[in-house]
Amino acid sequence: MNTHGHGNCKNCNSLLGGNYCQNCGQAAHIHRYTMRHVLHEVFHSVTHTDRSALTFLWQILMRPGEVARDLFAGKRQRYFNLFTFFVLCTAIFTLSVGFSHYYEILNTSPMHWGDKNPWKVQQQLAYELMTSHGKMLVFSFLPINSLFTWLFFRRSKLNFAEHLVYNTVVFSPYVLFIAVATLLVLADHHLAGAINSAIQLFLLVYTSIGNRQLFHNNWFLTITKTLIIRFLSLLLIWTGAIMIVMWGYV
Known part of the structure; x- marks a missing residue:
């Protein structure tokens, strides 16, 4: 398992030179799936303040038209x-x-x-x-x-x-x-x-x-x-x- 950012990316097989693949962005260090890891990922995707589902729900509840304008303008990375x-x-x-x-x-x-x-x-x-x-x-x-x-x-x-x-x-x-x-x-x-x-x-x-x-x-x-x-x-x-x-x- 790659722990130092060397070798090849597990996702796209590109040569790694750091903590993340420069081609697809996947992390160089990939854990084997465990129940602890799965539960952590689910919890993180729902509750994490950065682009989480709950944050997105609050954003579209408060300003649906403004969020739509952001999406039209290409400002999509900031949202779930x-x-x-x-x-x-x-x-x-x-x-x-x-x-x-x-x-x-x-x-x-x-x-x-x-x-x-x-x-x-x-x-x-x-x-x-x-x-x-x-x-x-x-x-x-x-x-x-x-x-x-x-x-x-x-x-x-x-x-x-x-x-x-x-x-x-x-x-x-x-x-x-x-x-x-x-x-x-x-x-x-x-x-x-x-x-x-x-x-x-x-x-x-x-x-x-x-x-x-x-x-x-x-x-x-x-x-x-x-x-x-x-x-x-x-x-x-x-x-x-x-x-x-x-x-x-x-």
Whole structure:
């Protein structure tokens, strides 16, 4: 095992001349995997103040639009990897809603539906889809929402890929918020409707803040556009998903 920075890099086989490979950056001294080493790496990646997942979560919660601008400007080394973070949030979401059975509970909640809900059948089907294909639907929200932010904020001159990055920034803490909030239903199933309202309110407030920071419209215009985008995104994705399911039934 190399301990003095000589020999060849274990990763790219380049000649070593110090503590790190000048070609790929890997450390010259590589430990054999042990449980202590694995636990240390996991703990370090989550909690270390330099580019950690928790630090990144705090950064995008406080200034989502500004973080997106940094990423567009090429200031990426200072942040935890965005797409890795989104995948982690989605994985936590999948485990959480599966464990809590949140959407099944919400789907059968009489307080949520009421006696005269004209969208009852469509919403029940939507919640069934979230139960069975939640991860797929979460991922599908990104390009659909990006399409509408691109259309409604054209003056920003951002391309579609940059809107996709921005929406990944915004949806990551939203998905994580759902994961945490849905666990509250385990304490009392009657909280399902209130939890759903809190989730929707969080997204509207948070995306309004992000849109304001990134696109610099006034608050009235920002909130109006945010509400319209949310409505159109939901309409498109649920209409498409429900039509696919109904076509499958036929």
